[in-house]
Amino acid sequence: MRDGYYLSSYLTTPGLHRLAMVSYRHDNNISLWHKQGSQIQLLGHWEFERMSGLKHHRTPFLTMEDLHSFVNGLLSAFGLSLDDMTEVWGTPGLATTNDYHFVEEYPELSFHSIAHLYSAMLLDSETFFDGDILGLAVDGGPDRMLDQQYKRYWFSGAVSRRGVVETFPVASPGLLYSTAKNRFKMREGTLMALATATTAAGRCDRESILDTFDFTGLAALEGAPRAFEEIVAQVRATASTDPDFTEEESFVSAAMKEIQAISVMVMERSIEAALERYDLDPAETHLALAGGYALNCPTNSHLMAKYGFRGLLAPPCVDDGGQAVGIGLAAFHKKTGGERFTFRFPGAYLGRQDDDLDGALAEFGEYVADVSDLDPDQAVRDILAEPIAWFHGRSEIGPRALGNRSLLGDPTSRAAKDALNGFKLREWWRPVAPVVLEEHLESWFEDSRPSPYMLETFTIREERRGQIPAVAHLDYSARVQSLNAEQNPALHALLTAFHRHTGVPMLCNTSLNDKGEPIIDTIRETINFCLRRRIGIAYVNGRRVAFRNFDSYPAKGPYPRTRQPFTAIPDTRAKAVQAELNPYGLPELYLHVLYLDLALSGKFDLRTEEGAAEAFEAVDSRLRTDPSLRQAAERSMRRAEHRFTAFGPDALLNLELGAVRQITGA
Structure with a gap:
C-alpha cells in the first residue's frame, strides 16, 4: 500500500436525485489520513452539519463540481486538494478505487455496520493487534450507497483476536429508540434524560417483547413499531405518576424506563451469546461499541460493570458522523492485507479551526464591551457569577461538546443548571454533564474510569452529592x-483553576448551540448566540470577550452557516441540471420513486428518450398496481424536502421509513 494522503468519505453522490428529494445517507462526513510506512495518522474529520447548520446533514450536492469545490475548501486547511489524495474511498463517484470495502466479503451483513465496527475496534492498533476485542455496531439501520440493497442483517457484531476479525449478526435497540423519538416527538437524548428524571414507573413483559419481535434487520422496521405499541399499552395500564411532572411527562418517562430496560437486555443477549460462542474472558477483552445507540451512556456503563470488560473502545463520533473514520480504518486493514500498522486515535479535536477573532469583533463591534487576555482566576470568577461560552482551537467531533465549543457553568449551583437550560431552551428537568479533571475522577464518582468522550455514566459518591447538584440525575448518576492535560491543555488549566478556588474539580459542560442546531463551529456563530441569549462573557481562543447592548441586537435566529451548495440552489442551476440529466421531463414524483429504489434507477438512462420512456412506464406501472404507493411517495417527498432544507428542532423527525420500504419493495 502506497504512502501518501487518503480521504475516506460518507456522502451521498451528487446528481438529479437532489432535486427529487432523495438522499441515501445522513450525518455526512469525511476524514483525512496520512500513511508513512507503517504509521497511519488521522489528520482531520469534518461533519457537514457543522458547516451547513442542517442537523444530521443529509442534503446532497447538486453536482460533482459542487462536491469537489466544497471538499477542496476543507482540505485547503492542510494545503491539500483532492488532486493530492493517493486514494479516495467511501462515496461512489468520488471514490478513486473500489477495492477498499467489504461489500462482497459480507453478503448478508451491511457494510455500514462493518464500518461502524472498525471505527471502534481499531481506535488503538496496539489493542487491536495484540488483544481480544468484542465489538457491537448498533444503530437504527444502514445506508445503501455501497451495498446497493438492504442486506439480510443490518447490525454486526465481531470478535477480533490479535487483528483477525470474525463477524456475526446481532440485534439492535436503535429502531426501538427511533420509533419512540417519532411517536413522542422528542430526541433520543431527551427521552433518555426524561426516563431518569422522574419517579414515574410502569411495567411490561420484557422477556415476551424480546422473544416476540425481531430487531436484527429489515424485520425491525415492522418489529420495532409493534414492540413500541405493546410496551406503551402495557405501561399505560400500570404507570404511576410523578407529582413534579405533567401526566404526559410521567407516562413518557415510565415508558422510556421500560424501553431502556429492554434495550439493555437486547445488548446483554448479544454479549452473552458472543462470550460463550468465542470463549472470551471479559477481563481480558475490550468492548468496542459504535452506532448511534452507543451514545446511550447508561447502557455502556452497565455493560462494562456487569461483565467486567478490560476497557471500552468507542470514538466520540460513534453515530453515523463517524462512518468516514470506520470506512478509513477498515480500508487500511484490508488493503494492508491484515499486516500490522501503527495507529492511535488522536482525540476529539479534529474539526475546523477559526482564528478570525478580529474579523468577528469588527462585525459585532457595537455589542463588544471589552476584550482582554484570558486570566484563569478571572475566568473562575466569571463562571461563579454566570455560565460562559468557551470557544477554543479546533472543534470537537461527534454530537457532544467536549470542551472546545461549550457552555461552561458552576456545578455547585442549581441556578447555573437552570441558566444553561434556559440558554438552550431545554426542559427544566434536564441535568447537564460534568467535565472532570481525570486525576480526581475516582474521588468523586463510584466505579469510574477515564471517559474522554462523554460516553459513560457514573454514580456520584454519596458524600459528594450535595456539592454538585447541577450535574446529578435523579439517581445521582452523571454523564x-x-x-487530562494532554487531551486539552487550555480547558485543563481552567478546571485546575476552578478546583483551586472551589475545591471542586469539574465544571458543567453542555454544547454551544441553539435548540435543534448542530454544535456551533465558528466565532461569529458563537457571538451571535451569546448576544441572543444574553450571555455576558465568551472566552475565544485565549481571549476574554465581554458583551453589551443585548437589547438592541436584531438577530432572532442562529448565524447563517454555509447554505449555498445545499439549500440555496438557484432556479437557473436546477433547470440546467434538469435539462442535462432529465431532458424528457420525468415528473418529480416519478423521479423520487425511481431514485429511492437503487436497483431500479440503475437500469435507465434518462438522458435518452427511450430510457426516459422506460423509466416512466416502470414507475407508472408500480403506481397503477399499488394505489397507496402514490400517497406513500408524496409523504416521503414532503418529509425529505423538509429534512433537506429546514433548520432547528422542526427538522428532527426521521424519514418516512414505511414509505421508503414500500417504494423500494424491501
Whole structure:
C-alpha cells in the first residue's frame, strides 16, 4: 500500500436525485489520513452539519463540481486538494478505487455496520493487534450507497483476536429508540434524560417483547413499531405518576424506563451469546461499541460493570458522523492485507479551526464591551457569577461538546443548571454533564474510569452529592467527560483553576448551540448566540470577550452557516441540471420513486428518450398496481424536502421509513 494522503468519505453522490428529494445517507462526513510506512495518522474529520447548520446533514450536492469545490475548501486547511489524495474511498463517484470495502466479503451483513465496527475496534492498533476485542455496531439501520440493497442483517457484531476479525449478526435497540423519538416527538437524548428524571414507573413483559419481535434487520422496521405499541399499552395500564411532572411527562418517562430496560437486555443477549460462542474472558477483552445507540451512556456503563470488560473502545463520533473514520480504518486493514500498522486515535479535536477573532469583533463591534487576555482566576470568577461560552482551537467531533465549543457553568449551583437550560431552551428537568479533571475522577464518582468522550455514566459518591447538584440525575448518576492535560491543555488549566478556588474539580459542560442546531463551529456563530441569549462573557481562543447592548441586537435566529451548495440552489442551476440529466421531463414524483429504489434507477438512462420512456412506464406501472404507493411517495417527498432544507428542532423527525420500504419493495 502506497504512502501518501487518503480521504475516506460518507456522502451521498451528487446528481438529479437532489432535486427529487432523495438522499441515501445522513450525518455526512469525511476524514483525512496520512500513511508513512507503517504509521497511519488521522489528520482531520469534518461533519457537514457543522458547516451547513442542517442537523444530521443529509442534503446532497447538486453536482460533482459542487462536491469537489466544497471538499477542496476543507482540505485547503492542510494545503491539500483532492488532486493530492493517493486514494479516495467511501462515496461512489468520488471514490478513486473500489477495492477498499467489504461489500462482497459480507453478503448478508451491511457494510455500514462493518464500518461502524472498525471505527471502534481499531481506535488503538496496539489493542487491536495484540488483544481480544468484542465489538457491537448498533444503530437504527444502514445506508445503501455501497451495498446497493438492504442486506439480510443490518447490525454486526465481531470478535477480533490479535487483528483477525470474525463477524456475526446481532440485534439492535436503535429502531426501538427511533420509533419512540417519532411517536413522542422528542430526541433520543431527551427521552433518555426524561426516563431518569422522574419517579414515574410502569411495567411490561420484557422477556415476551424480546422473544416476540425481531430487531436484527429489515424485520425491525415492522418489529420495532409493534414492540413500541405493546410496551406503551402495557405501561399505560400500570404507570404511576410523578407529582413534579405533567401526566404526559410521567407516562413518557415510565415508558422510556421500560424501553431502556429492554434495550439493555437486547445488548446483554448479544454479549452473552458472543462470550460463550468465542470463549472470551471479559477481563481480558475490550468492548468496542459504535452506532448511534452507543451514545446511550447508561447502557455502556452497565455493560462494562456487569461483565467486567478490560476497557471500552468507542470514538466520540460513534453515530453515523463517524462512518468516514470506520470506512478509513477498515480500508487500511484490508488493503494492508491484515499486516500490522501503527495507529492511535488522536482525540476529539479534529474539526475546523477559526482564528478570525478580529474579523468577528469588527462585525459585532457595537455589542463588544471589552476584550482582554484570558486570566484563569478571572475566568473562575466569571463562571461563579454566570455560565460562559468557551470557544477554543479546533472543534470537537461527534454530537457532544467536549470542551472546545461549550457552555461552561458552576456545578455547585442549581441556578447555573437552570441558566444553561434556559440558554438552550431545554426542559427544566434536564441535568447537564460534568467535565472532570481525570486525576480526581475516582474521588468523586463510584466505579469510574477515564471517559474522554462523554460516553459513560457514573454514580456520584454519596458524600459528594450535595456539592454538585447541577450535574446529578435523579439517581445521582452523571454523564461524565474526564479530561487530562494532554487531551486539552487550555480547558485543563481552567478546571485546575476552578478546583483551586472551589475545591471542586469539574465544571458543567453542555454544547454551544441553539435548540435543534448542530454544535456551533465558528466565532461569529458563537457571538451571535451569546448576544441572543444574553450571555455576558465568551472566552475565544485565549481571549476574554465581554458583551453589551443585548437589547438592541436584531438577530432572532442562529448565524447563517454555509447554505449555498445545499439549500440555496438557484432556479437557473436546477433547470440546467434538469435539462442535462432529465431532458424528457420525468415528473418529480416519478423521479423520487425511481431514485429511492437503487436497483431500479440503475437500469435507465434518462438522458435518452427511450430510457426516459422506460423509466416512466416502470414507475407508472408500480403506481397503477399499488394505489397507496402514490400517497406513500408524496409523504416521503414532503418529509425529505423538509429534512433537506429546514433548520432547528422542526427538522428532527426521521424519514418516512414505511414509505421508503414500500417504494423500494424491501
